[in-house]
Amino acid sequence: MHANYHSHTWRCHHATGTEREYVEAAIEVGFDILGFSDHSPYVFPGGYCSGHRMYMRQTADYFRTVLSLREEYRGKIEIHAGLEIEYYPKFFKETLAFLADYPCEYLILGQHSMFNEIESGAFWPGSPTSDVRRLEAYVNTVSEAMEREKFLYLAHPDLLNFTGDGKDYDFWYRRLCRTAKACDLPVEINILGIATRRSYPDMRFWRIAAEEGNRVVIGVDAHSPAQMRDRNAYEKAEAIAAEAGITPERILGIN
Numbered sequence: 001m002h003a004n005y006h007s008h009t010w011r012c013h014h015a016t017g018t019e020r021e022y023v024e025a026a027i028e029v030g031f032d033i034l035g036f037s038d039h040s041p042y043v044f045p046g047g048y049c050s051g052h053r054m055y056m057r058q059t060a061d062y063f064r065t066v067l068s069l070r071e072e073y074r075g076k077i078e079i080h081a082g083l084e085i086e087y088y089p090k091f092f093k094e095t096l097a098f099l100a101d102y103p104c105e106y107l108i109l110g111q112h113s114m115f116n117e118i119e120s121g122a123f124w125p126g127s128p129t130s131d132v133r134r135l136e137a138y139v140n141t142v143s144e145a146m147e148r149e150k151f152l153y154l155a156h157p158d159l160l161n162f163t164g165d166g167k168d169y170d171f172w173y174r175r176l177c178r179t180a181k182a183c184d185l186p187v188e189i190n191i192l193g194i195a196t197r198r199s200y201p202d203m204r205f206w207r208i209a210a211e212e213g214n215r216v217v218i219g220v221d222a223h224s225p226a227q228m229r230d231r232n233a234y235e236k237a238e239a240i241a242a243e244a245g246i247t248p249e250r251i252l253g254i255n
C-alpha cells in the first residue's frame with residue numbers, strides 16, 4: 001500500500017499515539033504518503049465539546065505538529081494534514097468557517113452520528129437497525145454532504161448497519177453509490193472495520209459499488225500506531241475488493 005490518508009491521533013480522545021509514532025509506523029511498513037485525518041472539532045452551540053472528537057482549542061496545535069513533522073520527515077515520507085468530518089447540517093457552515101483559519105488540506109467525510117450528537121432524534125448508524133427510515137436518512141444526509149462540499153473521499157460508506165429487507169438495502173445504497181460517482185468521490189474500504197470485526201466492510205455494499213463503477217480507496221483509519229502495521233488487515237481489504245469484482249485499477253493509492 002502506497003498511501004494512507006486516514007489516520008487519527010490521541011487528540012480525538014478515543015485513539016492512542018502521538019503524530020510522530022504514526023509517522024514512524026507508516027515509514028516502517030513502507031508508506032510513501034501519510035495523511036492525518038483526526039476527528040474534526042465542531043462549532044456546537046453553548047460551547048458544548050464532544051468527548052470523542054478533537055476540541056476546538058486543540059486545532060492549532062494539531063496542525064502545527066503535523067506541519068512540523070512534514071518538514072522533519074521530508075524525503076522519508078510525504079505528510080499531509082487533513083480532518084475527518086461529520087456532516088451536521090445545522091453546524092456545518094460555522095464549522096467550515098472555523099476550520100478556514102487552519103492549513104487543512106483535505107476533509108474526509110465520515111458520518112458516524114445522525115443528525116448530530118446533541119439533538120433529539122440523533123442515532124449512531126453503526127448500531128444494527130431494520131428501520132428503513134434510518135437507512136434512508138443516512139443515505140440522504142451523506143448524499144447532501146457530498147453534493148454540498150468537496151471531500152477527498154467518503155469513509156466507510158457502508159457504516160449504516162441495515163438488517164432489514166435486502167431490496168431496501170440495494171435501493172438506498174445503490175442511490176448512495178450513484179451520488180458518490182456523480183460527485184466523483186471515491187468510497188473507502190475501511191481497514192479499522194476489518195481489524196475490529198465490525199459490520200463493515202459489508203460485501204452487499206461492495207458488490208453494488210462494483211456494479212455502479214465507483215472509484216475505491218483503501219483507508220487504514222488507524223486509531224493506534226500498531227494498527228498502521230497490520231498488513232494482514234490490508235490484504236483482507238484487497239480480497240474484499242477482488243471478491244466484489246472491483247478491479248485493481250479502480251482502487252486508488254495502491255501503487
Ligand SMILES: [Zn+2]
Binds near residue numbers: 012
Ligand atoms: Zn474514531
Ligand SMILES: [Zn+2]
Binds near residue numbers: 155
Ligand atoms: Zn476515521
